[in-house]
Amino acid sequence: MTEELISQEKFEELTRELEELHTTRRKEVAEQLEYARSLGDLSENAEYQEAREMQAAVEERVQKLEAILKNAKIVRGSKSDTVGMGATVSVQNLAGDPSTPLGAGDKHIYIIVGAEEADMFAGKISYHSPLGAALLGKKKGDEFAFHTPRGTQKYKILKVE
DSSP: OOOEEEOHHHHHHHHHHHHHIIIIIHHHHHHHHHHHHHTSOGGGOHHHHHHHHHHHHHHHHHHHHHHHHHTEEEOOOOOOSBOOTTOEEEEEEEESOTTSTTOTTOEEEEEEEOGGGOBGGGTEEETTSHHHHHHTTOBTTOEEEEEETTEEEEEEEEEEO
């Protein structure tokens, strides 16, 4: 796994989640497994199969979180005029179908975040996304284009905070 850029807040949130999985969730699943085993024949025991699936899901999440945290590089928003991690960027769509939600002339505000923090509904886009990657390194007034499944999109940066 390669280095993953995340904010301090997200790092702390993932650390808390991992601690919760290690201490509480694993214990709960172990208790459910023990109870299911006490019910008898494991081959036809739906409770046991469900508990095993839950255990697998918890362990998978633990492994994922451990890998993310191990390879995490904490970044802080910079007070620069260049778009980078943590920057809040106002952009305007220069070309597009006016009848779509991302029509020509539409203005949007995005915060550039790591993949684990991305939430399009909250205006947080990953620096790995096509738009996020295209924004990195740009400055106020820059115009740029990037490719999406809907075709080439053209934007202008109105503001970088």
